[in-house]
Structures are given as C-alpha cells and as structure tokens.
Amino acid sequence: RKEVEQDPGPFNVPEGATVAFNCTYSNSASQSFFWYRQDCRKEPKLLMSVYSSGNEDGRFTAQLNRASQYISLLIRDSKLSDSATYLCVVNLGGTYKYIFGTGTRLKVLA
C-alpha cells in the first residue's frame, strides 16, 4: 500500500460544479497536511494547509479525518482556471520527511 494515495482521475466536471478529492495516508504519525496544485510543466504551488478543525479559503475547503486517515479538498463553483493536478502532501511528525501523493487531475469543462 502506498503511503499516500490519491485517485489519479481525471475528474471532468462542468464549470460551476462542486468537486471533491480525497487523499488517504497510511502512517498514523503523520502530523501536517497540505494541498498543492500543479499546472502542466510548472512547479507545485501551495493551495492550503489542512488543519484539524478543517479550513476554508474562498471556494476551497479542506478537511482532515484522523480516525480514517484521510484528507479532502472540496472545490465549489469550479472555474476553468481550476483545471490542474492537485497534490496531497503529508509530513511525518517530528521529521523533515514529506510524502507526496501522485496527484488527482481535474479538468473543468466549459
């Protein structure tokens, strides 16, 4: 089993739709969690950190479920510009070790 797993997609959704991605992690010592987006042939950009109580940034909402060991990202009112690969990143507590998921590809269609 991979340490961090994501559905690779692609998720094809119409503009305005709400879409959610999950990311599961296997190491219960994981402490910090992040969502990044990566556009084709570009570097990953930090979208948001994921906090225990859940957090929201505009149209984006991140949740953490420690009991089931997954994090989620919800995108409301999808825009064409949201089309990208979304990477889940997990940091193992007390270490500089970060585990990247393979990413979920989102295509928002006009």
Add this chain to the structure above:
Amino acid sequence: GAVVSQHPSWVICKSGTSVKIECRSLDFQATTMFWYRQFPKQSLMLMATSNEGSKATYEQGVEKDKFLINHASLTLSTLTVTSAHPEDSSFYICSASGRGIGQPQHFGDGTRLSIL
C-alpha cells in the same frame, strides 16, 4: 510571502557539461531545502534533502557524486549536475521550508534541463 527563486529556468547544453542550479528563498530563512526531479507525466521524485550547514541526505538510488548539493546559507542551496548526460534531462525543482518541522514547502519555478 514565502517566495522561492530558482535559476536558471532553462538549460540546454552538451553532454559532459556540468550544470549548476541555484535555489534561493527570497523573503524567509529556509532551514531545509529539497531537490526534486520530475519526468513528463510522472510524479515529483525527491532527490535529496539538505539542511543549512550540513551535508545533504540523498534518497536511495540518487548518486551523491553526480548530484552535488550545497546549502551554505539559510537562503541559498545549489544543485550541480556533474558531467551531465542525455538521461539527466529532466525538470528539476527545488523547494524550501521555513524554521520548524512540519512547515509547508514552497517551490521554485523549476529548471528544465536538456542535455544534447
């Protein structure tokens, strides 16, 4: 805030050349920097982790004599691909995280390296 600059963006050079890539944190002190490579349509692959003032920790299968990493200050790390060959052609990306464990990584723009 949290800007990481990587230079150069593109390198095209002949086989056998050594190539140096710089990664700078512009507005924060980066105690830890990471170097990745990414092939088309593949995931990021961590090459090495470096902490300021100490030797880099290389991932399994990454030749430390081939990929020289120097992290001499809290704002600068360099990756030198020595005697590069066509199979070293890839997208190299650095990232940096600030003080404290568990901080998010901030990525440079990446360097596209093509060895002819």
